Amino acid sequence: MREPTFWILTALASQPRYGYSVMQQVAQLSGGAVTLQAGTLYAALDRLTAEGLVELDRDEIVDGRTRRYYRLTSDGAEALGVETERLRRSLEAATSQLAARQRFGLGPAAALRAAW
Amino acid sequence: MREPTFWILTALASQPRYGYSVMQQVAQLSGGAVTLQAGTLYAALDRLTAEGLVELDRDEIVDGRTRRYYRLTSDGAEALGVETERLRRSLEAATSQLAARQRFGLGPAAALRAAW
DNA sequence: CGGCACGTTCAGATCATCTTTATATTGGCC
Protein backbone atom coordinates (compact mmCIF):
# COMPACT_ATOMS: atom_id res chain seq x y z
CA MET A 1 0.00 0.00 0.00
CA ARG A 2 1.36 3.39 -1.02
CA GLU A 3 1.17 6.60 0.94
CA PRO A 4 -1.88 8.23 -0.69
CA THR A 5 -3.91 5.04 -0.43
CA PHE A 6 -3.04 4.65 3.24
CA TRP A 7 -4.11 8.20 4.02
CA ILE A 8 -7.35 7.90 2.10
CA LEU A 9 -8.34 4.80 4.04
CA THR A 10 -7.32 6.50 7.27
CA ALA A 11 -9.42 9.56 6.49
CA LEU A 12 -12.45 7.37 5.75
CA ALA A 13 -12.05 5.22 8.85
CA SER A 14 -13.88 7.45 11.29
CA GLN A 15 -16.76 8.49 9.02
CA PRO A 16 -17.98 8.66 5.41
CA ARG A 17 -16.50 11.54 3.42
CA TYR A 18 -16.58 13.01 -0.08
CA GLY A 19 -13.42 13.53 -2.09
CA TYR A 20 -12.65 17.09 -1.18
CA SER A 21 -13.32 16.33 2.47
CA VAL A 22 -10.82 13.47 2.30
CA MET A 23 -8.19 15.90 1.01
CA GLN A 24 -8.75 18.23 3.93
CA GLN A 25 -8.84 15.48 6.52
CA VAL A 26 -5.57 14.03 5.23
CA ALA A 27 -3.92 17.45 5.34
CA GLN A 28 -5.10 17.89 8.91
CA LEU A 29 -4.21 14.40 10.16
CA SER A 30 -0.75 14.63 8.65
CA GLY A 31 -0.15 18.07 10.08
CA GLY A 32 0.01 19.54 6.61
CA ALA A 33 2.78 17.17 5.57
CA VAL A 34 0.64 15.30 3.04
CA THR A 35 -1.37 17.03 0.33
CA LEU A 36 -3.30 14.66 -1.92
CA GLN A 37 -3.36 15.53 -5.60
CA ALA A 38 -6.87 15.55 -7.05
CA GLY A 39 -5.92 13.11 -9.78
CA THR A 40 -4.46 10.69 -7.29
CA LEU A 41 -7.43 10.92 -4.96
CA TYR A 42 -10.27 10.28 -7.37
CA ALA A 43 -8.38 7.57 -9.25
CA ALA A 44 -7.66 5.89 -5.92
CA LEU A 45 -11.29 6.09 -4.83
CA ASP A 46 -12.35 4.39 -8.07
CA ARG A 47 -9.70 1.72 -7.67
CA LEU A 48 -10.46 1.12 -3.99
CA THR A 49 -14.15 0.84 -4.79
CA ALA A 50 -13.38 -1.78 -7.42
CA GLU A 51 -11.23 -3.60 -4.88
CA GLY A 52 -13.99 -3.49 -2.28
CA LEU A 53 -12.02 -1.57 0.35
CA VAL A 54 -14.30 1.44 -0.04
CA GLU A 55 -17.87 1.80 -1.23
CA LEU A 56 -20.23 4.55 -2.32
CA ASP A 57 -22.18 5.90 0.63
CA ARG A 58 -24.46 8.53 -0.93
CA ASP A 59 -24.57 11.56 -3.19
CA GLU A 60 -25.44 14.98 -1.84
CA ILE A 61 -25.97 18.19 -3.75
CA VAL A 62 -24.80 21.32 -1.99
CA ASP A 63 -24.78 24.71 -3.71
CA GLY A 64 -25.27 23.00 -7.04
CA ARG A 65 -22.16 20.88 -6.57
CA THR A 66 -22.33 17.13 -6.13
CA ARG A 67 -20.66 15.61 -3.12
CA ARG A 68 -20.00 11.90 -3.58
CA TYR A 69 -19.57 10.28 -0.19
CA TYR A 70 -17.53 7.10 0.26
CA ARG A 71 -17.24 4.88 3.28
CA LEU A 72 -14.71 2.28 4.35
CA THR A 73 -15.94 -1.31 4.03
CA SER A 74 -15.12 -3.93 6.65
CA ASP A 75 -12.52 -5.25 4.20
CA GLY A 76 -11.08 -1.75 4.04
CA ALA A 77 -10.94 -1.48 7.81
CA GLU A 78 -9.21 -4.82 7.98
CA ALA A 79 -6.70 -3.79 5.31
CA LEU A 80 -5.95 -0.61 7.22
CA GLY A 81 -5.50 -2.61 10.39
CA VAL A 82 -3.04 -4.94 8.68
CA GLU A 83 -1.20 -1.97 7.22
CA THR A 84 -1.02 -0.36 10.65
CA GLU A 85 0.59 -3.47 12.10
CA ARG A 86 3.09 -3.45 9.26
CA LEU A 87 3.90 0.19 10.03
CA ARG A 88 4.43 -0.68 13.66
CA ARG A 89 6.93 -3.40 12.80
CA SER A 90 8.72 -1.17 10.29
CA LEU A 91 9.01 1.63 12.79
CA GLU A 92 10.34 -0.75 15.40
CA ALA A 93 12.96 -2.17 13.04
CA ALA A 94 14.19 1.22 11.83
CA THR A 95 14.34 2.60 15.35
CA SER A 96 16.39 -0.33 16.63
CA GLN A 97 18.75 -0.26 13.65
CA LEU A 98 19.33 3.47 13.93
CA ALA A 99 20.06 3.00 17.62
CA ALA A 100 22.53 0.24 16.74
CA ARG A 101 24.17 2.66 14.32
CA GLN A 102 24.75 5.11 17.17
CA ARG A 103 26.51 2.45 19.18
CA PHE A 104 28.44 1.45 16.08
CA GLY A 105 29.64 4.95 15.34
CA LEU A 106 30.20 6.35 18.84
CA GLY A 107 32.78 5.47 21.46
CA PRO A 108 35.81 3.19 21.11
CA ALA A 109 33.88 0.75 19.03
CA ALA A 110 36.49 0.49 16.30
CA ALA A 111 37.40 -2.94 17.64
CA LEU A 112 33.79 -3.97 17.26
CA ARG A 113 33.83 -3.11 13.61
CA ALA A 114 36.94 -5.19 13.08
CA ALA A 115 35.38 -8.11 14.90
CA TRP A 116 32.41 -8.08 12.60
CA MET B 1 10.04 6.20 -0.09
CA ARG B 2 8.74 2.77 -1.02
CA GLU B 3 8.90 -0.34 1.09
CA PRO B 4 11.94 -2.07 -0.41
CA THR B 5 13.98 1.15 -0.25
CA PHE B 6 13.06 1.67 3.37
CA TRP B 7 14.12 -1.84 4.34
CA ILE B 8 17.38 -1.63 2.44
CA LEU B 9 18.36 1.57 4.26
CA THR B 10 17.29 0.01 7.55
CA ALA B 11 19.40 -3.09 6.93
CA LEU B 12 22.42 -0.94 6.13
CA ALA B 13 22.00 1.37 9.13
CA SER B 14 23.81 -0.75 11.69
CA GLN B 15 26.70 -1.89 9.51
CA PRO B 16 27.95 -2.25 5.93
CA ARG B 17 26.49 -5.22 4.07
CA TYR B 18 26.59 -6.82 0.64
CA GLY B 19 23.46 -7.43 -1.38
CA TYR B 20 22.72 -10.95 -0.34
CA SER B 21 23.32 -10.04 3.28
CA VAL B 22 20.82 -7.18 2.95
CA MET B 23 18.21 -9.67 1.74
CA GLN B 24 18.77 -11.88 4.77
CA GLN B 25 18.82 -9.00 7.22
CA VAL B 26 15.55 -7.62 5.84
CA ALA B 27 13.91 -11.02 6.08
CA GLN B 28 15.06 -11.30 9.68
CA LEU B 29 14.16 -7.76 10.74
CA SER B 30 10.70 -8.05 9.23
CA GLY B 31 10.08 -11.43 10.81
CA GLY B 32 9.97 -13.04 7.39
CA ALA B 33 7.20 -10.72 6.22
CA VAL B 34 9.38 -8.97 3.62
CA THR B 35 11.44 -10.82 1.03
CA LEU B 36 13.39 -8.56 -1.29
CA GLN B 37 13.49 -9.61 -4.94
CA ALA B 38 16.99 -9.67 -6.35
CA GLY B 39 16.06 -7.37 -9.21
CA THR B 40 14.56 -4.84 -6.85
CA LEU B 41 17.50 -4.96 -4.47
CA TYR B 42 20.37 -4.42 -6.88
CA ALA B 43 18.52 -1.81 -8.90
CA ALA B 44 17.78 0.04 -5.67
CA LEU B 45 21.39 -0.13 -4.52
CA ASP B 46 22.51 1.42 -7.82
CA ARG B 47 19.87 4.11 -7.57
CA LEU B 48 20.58 4.88 -3.92
CA THR B 49 24.29 5.11 -4.67
CA ALA B 50 23.57 7.61 -7.43
CA GLU B 51 21.41 9.57 -4.98
CA GLY B 52 24.14 9.54 -2.34
CA LEU B 53 22.11 7.75 0.34
CA VAL B 54 24.37 4.73 0.10
CA GLU B 55 27.96 4.31 -1.02
CA LEU B 56 30.32 1.52 -1.96
CA ASP B 57 32.25 0.30 1.07
CA ARG B 58 34.51 -2.43 -0.34
CA ASP B 59 34.64 -5.56 -2.45
CA GLU B 60 35.48 -8.91 -0.91
CA ILE B 61 36.01 -12.22 -2.62
CA VAL B 62 34.88 -15.25 -0.66
CA ASP B 63 34.89 -18.73 -2.18
CA GLY B 64 35.34 -17.23 -5.62
CA ARG B 65 32.21 -15.09 -5.27
CA THR B 66 32.37 -11.33 -5.09
CA ARG B 67 30.69 -9.61 -2.17
CA ARG B 68 30.04 -5.93 -2.86
CA TYR B 69 29.60 -4.12 0.44
CA TYR B 70 27.58 -0.92 0.70
CA ARG B 71 27.27 1.44 3.63
CA LEU B 72 24.75 4.09 4.57
CA THR B 73 25.99 7.65 4.11
CA SER B 74 25.13 10.40 6.58
CA ASP B 75 22.56 11.59 4.04
CA GLY B 76 21.14 8.11 3.99
CA ALA B 77 20.94 7.98 7.77
CA GLU B 78 19.20 11.33 7.78
CA ALA B 79 16.73 10.20 5.12
CA LEU B 80 15.95 7.10 7.15
CA GLY B 81 15.45 9.24 10.24
CA VAL B 82 13.01 11.50 8.40
CA GLU B 83 11.19 8.47 7.05
CA THR B 84 10.97 7.01 10.53
CA GLU B 85 9.34 10.18 11.82
CA ARG B 86 6.89 10.04 8.97
CA LEU B 87 6.05 6.44 9.88
CA ARG B 88 5.49 7.46 13.47
CA ARG B 89 2.99 10.15 12.48
CA SER B 90 1.23 7.80 10.05
CA LEU B 91 0.91 5.12 12.67
CA GLU B 92 -0.44 7.61 15.15
CA ALA B 93 -3.05 8.91 12.70
CA ALA B 94 -4.25 5.48 11.64
CA THR B 95 -4.46 4.26 15.21
CA SER B 96 -6.51 7.24 16.35
CA GLN B 97 -8.85 7.05 13.34
CA LEU B 98 -9.43 3.35 13.77
CA ALA B 99 -10.22 3.99 17.42
CA ALA B 100 -12.67 6.71 16.39
CA ARG B 101 -14.28 4.22 14.04
CA GLN B 102 -14.96 1.93 16.98
CA ARG B 103 -16.70 4.73 18.82
CA PHE B 104 -18.58 5.62 15.65
CA GLY B 105 -20.12 2.19 15.74
CA LEU B 106 -18.49 0.76 12.64
CA GLY B 107 -16.14 -1.62 14.35
CA PRO B 108 -14.69 -4.66 12.57
CA ALA B 109 -17.99 -6.39 13.29
CA ALA B 110 -19.72 -6.34 9.92
CA ALA B 111 -22.86 -7.66 11.58
CA LEU B 112 -23.48 -4.18 12.90
CA ARG B 113 -23.88 -2.83 9.39
CA ALA B 114 -26.38 -5.55 8.50
CA ALA B 115 -28.57 -4.23 11.31
CA TRP B 116 -28.73 -0.86 9.54
C1' DC C 1 27.29 -35.55 -10.50
C1' DG C 2 23.10 -33.40 -9.53
C1' DG C 3 20.99 -30.16 -6.68
C1' DC C 4 21.09 -26.40 -3.62
C1' DA C 5 22.85 -22.12 -1.48
C1' DC C 6 25.38 -18.27 -2.69
C1' DG C 7 25.88 -13.74 -5.24
C1' DT C 8 25.08 -10.54 -8.89
C1' DT C 9 23.02 -8.62 -13.24
C1' DC C 10 19.75 -7.37 -16.83
C1' DA C 11 15.50 -6.91 -19.91
C1' DG C 12 10.66 -6.27 -19.99
C1' DA C 13 6.19 -5.48 -17.85
C1' DT C 14 3.17 -3.55 -14.45
C1' DC C 15 0.76 -0.12 -12.07
C1' DA C 16 0.13 3.42 -8.50
C1' DT C 17 1.07 7.98 -8.52
C1' DC C 18 1.97 12.54 -10.61
C1' DT C 19 1.01 16.09 -13.88
C1' DT C 20 -1.95 18.52 -16.51
C1' DT C 21 -6.16 19.73 -18.24
C1' DA C 22 -11.16 20.25 -18.35
C1' DT C 23 -15.68 21.41 -16.49
C1' DA C 24 -18.89 23.86 -13.35
C1' DT C 25 -20.70 26.70 -9.32
C1' DT C 26 -20.27 30.07 -5.58
C1' DG C 27 -18.54 34.15 -3.46
C1' DG C 28 -15.22 37.87 -2.49
C1' DC C 29 -12.63 41.74 -4.27
C1' DC C 30 -11.40 45.74 -7.10
Added chain:
DNA sequence: GGCCAATATAAAGATGATCTGAACGTGCCG
Protein backbone atom coordinates in the same frame (compact mmCIF):
# COMPACT_ATOMS: atom_id res chain seq x y z
C1' DG D 1 -18.44 43.81 -14.79
C1' DG D 2 -14.35 40.98 -14.67
C1' DC D 3 -10.94 38.26 -12.13
C1' DC D 4 -9.57 34.96 -8.96
C1' DA D 5 -9.90 31.64 -5.18
C1' DA D 6 -12.22 27.80 -3.23
C1' DT D 7 -15.20 23.97 -3.97
C1' DA D 8 -15.92 19.49 -6.48
C1' DT D 9 -15.09 15.84 -9.72
C1' DA D 10 -13.04 13.55 -13.87
C1' DA D 11 -9.85 11.82 -17.33
C1' DA D 12 -5.55 11.51 -20.28
C1' DG D 13 -0.68 10.90 -20.57
C1' DA D 14 3.96 10.55 -18.33
C1' DT D 15 6.91 8.78 -14.81
C1' DG D 16 9.55 5.53 -12.29
C1' DA D 17 10.11 2.16 -8.56
C1' DT D 18 9.07 -2.34 -8.21
C1' DC D 19 8.09 -7.02 -9.97
C1' DT D 20 8.82 -10.92 -13.05
C1' DG D 21 11.78 -13.96 -14.92
C1' DA D 22 15.82 -15.41 -16.46
C1' DA D 23 20.77 -15.95 -16.88
C1' DC D 24 25.47 -16.99 -15.26
C1' DG D 25 29.10 -18.62 -12.32
C1' DT D 26 31.12 -20.76 -7.92
C1' DG D 27 31.43 -23.97 -4.11
C1' DC D 28 29.48 -27.39 -0.98
C1' DC D 29 27.29 -31.78 -0.07
C1' DG D 30 25.01 -36.24 -0.44
